[in-house]
Amino acid sequence: MLIAEELEISLARVRLAHAPPDASRYGNPRAGGAQITGGSNSVQGAWEPLRTAGAMVRVMLIEAAAQEWRVAAAECRAQDGVVIHASSGRHLSYGQLSQRAAGLPLPKQVALKAPEAFKLIGRPLKRLDAAEKVDGRAPGGSHRQHRGGARRPLLGGEAGARRVEDRLGRRAGGEHIDGRHPQEAGGC
Incomplete structure (x- = not known):
């Protein structure tokens, strides 16, 4: 949900994959790095890293679309799995942009969504x-x-x-x- 929130996609588009045993990659920082969860501590430990990851991908997808259209990234926005250029109405899906976006450098800093802009976080939603x-x-x-x-x-x-x-x-x-x-x- 945290990644989907920042990536501007609905939970209906999310497919869950369970992490294999590998505490070095999937360890819970709130549990001393062990690959466990409980008492919502995984959300507390992953809150910023997962949101940041989603925001980085969103920024890279927007940048990929902006390059494709030869416009400023600030003229584009992400919405429900597509990037839209508001003034021209052009749009490309994340799938169409994924290869180009994967070749871009990771952003050094990204802005996370403000709580008042949340569409998923804080809403009563079913667990996947x-x-x-x-x-x-x-x-x-x-x-x-x-x-x-x-x-x-x-x-x-x-x-x-x-x-x-x-x-x-x-x-x-x-x-x-x-x-x-x-x-x-x-x-x-």
């Missing part, structure tokens, strides 16, 4: 990763693939995990709570 986390499609170190494609957290080692899950997976009255089909859990 919620469905994957709920239905088990999301990758994760504590999840493992099981029969029928179902995924669930494992507690402990492979052999002991089933016994622990079987004990923890039932509430009083035998209600099944760990996400497995009752027959897989030994019947409820």
Whole structure:
């Protein structure tokens, strides 16, 4: 969301990719560089770097369009995945500009959007990763693939995990709570 905000694109255009294990590249500065998150500390730690990255790309795309049209970058603006030259009405998509923009030097400084200009940040929006986390499609170190494609957290080692899950997976009255089909859990 932070990158999308600065890049002037809607969340409908964002595709989520989970970071592979690599704390040197994806570590959380609020967690001593470990690749973990919790209590919104990843947003706190990534607030400025991710917004800056989005703003840098936006500036580079605008510059690429300005060069294409031989106009001043200040005459252009980014809006919903395109760069627009207001006075002529010309527009180019980010995809059309991406190769040219990739060849430009990174801007040394960029202006971040003012809070009053936010379209995404601070709005009640659905999480992009919620469905994957709920239905088990999301990758994760504590999840493992099981029969029928179902995924669930494992507690402990492979052999002991089933016994622990079987004990923890039932509430009083035998209600099944760990996400497995009752027959897989030994019947409820």
